[in-house]
Amino acid sequence: MACGIGLSLLNPQVIRYFIDTAQADGPMRHLVWAGVFFLGIGIARQGVQIVSSYLGQDVGWRATNKMRNDLAYHCLNLDMGFHHAHTPGEMIERIDGDTTSLSNFFSQFVLQVIGSVVFLAGVLVLISLEDWRVGAALAAFSCVAFLVLNLTRNIAVPIYTAERESYARMYGFIEERLLGLEDIRTNGAIDYAVQRFHNVNNNVFARVKRSELMSEALSAITGVMFALGYALAMGMGIWLYNEGTFTIGAVYLVFHYTSMLREPLFQLSRQINELQRATAGLKRIEALHRIETSILDGTEHLSRKTGSEPLGVTFDHVTFSYNPEEIVLNDVSFSLQPGETLGLLGRTGSGKTTMTRLLFRLYDIQSGDIRIGDQSIGTLKLDDLRRHVGLVTQDVQLFNATVRDNLALFQPDIADDRIVHTLGELGLGAWYDRLPDGLDSEITAGSSGLSAGEAQLLAFTRVFLTDPGLVILDEPSSRLDPATERHINVAVERLLEGRTGIIIAHRLETVERVDDIMILDQGRVQEFGRREDLVRDPASRFSKLLQAGFEELIA
Ligand SMILES: Nc1ncnc2c1ncn2[C@@H]1O[C@H](COP(=O)(O)OP(=O)(O)O)[C@@H](O)[C@H]1O
Ligand SMILES: [Mg+2]
DSSP: OHHHHHHHHHHHHHHHHHHHHHHTTOOHHHHHHHHHHHHHHHHHHHHHHHHHHHHHHHHHHHHHHHHHHHHHHHHHTSOHHHHHHSOHHHHHIIIIIHHHHHHHIIIIIHHHHHHHHHHHHHHHHHHHHHOHHHHHHHHHHHHHHHHHHHHHHHHHHHHHHHHHHHHHHHHHHHHHHHHTHHHHHHTTOHHHHHHHHHHHHHHHHHHHHHHHHHHHHHHHHHHHHHHHHHHHHHHHHHHHHHHTSSOHHHHHHHHHHHHHHHHHHHHHHHHHHHHHHHHHHHHHHHHHHHOOOSSOOOOBOOOOTTSSOOOOEEEEEEEEOSBTTBOSEEEEEEEEOTTOEEEEEEOTTSSHHHHHHHHTTSSOOSEEEEEETTEEGGGBOHHHHHHHEEEEESSOOOOSEEHHHHHHTTOTTSOHHHHHHHHHHTTOHHHHHHOTTGGGOEEOTTOTTSOHHHHHHHHHHHHHHHOOSEEEEESTTTTSOHHHHHHHHHHHHHHHTTSEEEEEOSSTGGGTTOSEEEEEETTEEEEEEEHHHHHHOTTSHHHHHHHHOTHHHHO
16 A cells, blocks of 8 residues: 555656656656656556555455354344344345445455545645645645545435345345245235335335435535635646746646545545445444344253153243233143153144244243253253254255255264165155265255155154254144155154154144143143043043044144
8 A cells, every 4th residue: 555655646756857857858868767667657556556455355355254154143043033023135134235335344444544544645745845835725625625524424324324224125025025926926916016116116216315315415525625626726836836936847746746635535535435334334233233132042061861862851830922912821831751752732823833942942931941851941052952852843944955965954074874874764765866966966945856745754854863852743744645644654753763752733643652642722731641541531632532533623
């Protein structure tokens, strides 16, 4: 940067020498050398500029990549409630968009601002060396210009913030509509969705317009101020020439230097603009960082002696609600011995899925205690807890990645033969053999090319690979046809061997082999007991269900 500035300041001196030498009928040789020197400086300056931009960008991206990682990690650990409240599109804009605006800031700002200030100072010093009065006048002018620019700074920040926010909303909107494309299409709502999109776009447009206008206004202010400075230098130069103090070369030099004030002043105003954008981004990033999860990580390790030992579960007077108005689980107590399987029944909305979420501490309970083994889950390290509890739901989320990554969930240290072996055990051997590139075959997002049963079995494989001590199956087969379901049931049995299990079921066959039955009704335990006892007791709700058929339960 120093080199670049030095070279830029040197060039007008060469021109001044050229003009004065030419005017004094100096030797041709000197003029030619001055020209060569001038060109050499110009080329060297370009080289220096490339190097300094490269270094600036390098610092900028390194810093913001680190920031982006930190922020992404932070957000991934925030409460589910936070993620329900923010669309993925909005998160993308906040994590990537805001940090990108900072990257420009990091890579350019320091370079440009310090560069411009030093450059400005250099120009003023060199002008002063010609004549201190011109130097003083232009220095005063530069100060005023800088102050005016600074004053406009705070006006613009909220406008830029609003612009960024409207972008975040737009991305959120697009993302949500694309996710719901099938529903939108089948309901014939495309035109309406597009119409709403127009509104969102218009909102972005209005805000961008405002912020662009603001930025133009700031530029205009710099422009007008610059024109005044130009007139000032020109007037003083002519006056000093008439007085006989300046040669034509000196007038030219001052004039040229003054025109060189334009660049740093514009850069400063642009960078102050950037600073405003970056401040807006930084404020939003800070606000995001300040949001804390209410789920605090525990300190204890899960004690599981042999590593493959099943884990018992106890709910002790558990009460939970997502929001204060509606209690979802009300004083739920039960205990499941290690290695046993619980069949969990209940109407839709009775709180079954909620119970599974609580076991993973996706939410914290309001009162009571949940224990795994004999440790309260609140005291356990979250990583530990989640590694030892497995979950399969009816929505299998497959990623646009290789089969290996989909099964090992991006964990690199699971051996290939273990994955292949597990696939074989779960009856996916034939499917695996058909894959073109084995475990390296790509699965496209949305699981096209996979049947629902296969997708479900892949989810089982995932859980198998982590070897959990407690497995939860949330209506895993409710979307499958009976033939596939039988296939799945074999896999379920394998999965539950030597593990504690909770099966949330819709069909009778699913709970045929469980040890305990629990019926949940509006967040309360309506019935809990050994399956065989309940079957034998004609007064039990479960045996009534067996007679009346399960449909009554689901209805
Ligand atoms: N993320 C959530 N935020 C607020 N309420 C929820 C949330 N998830 C579920 N609920 C409510 O909690 C109750 C129980 O839901 P859920 O556990 O999914 O029932 P089930 O799995 O038995 O069908 C329902 O009334 C549902 O509306
Ligand atoms: Mg459910």
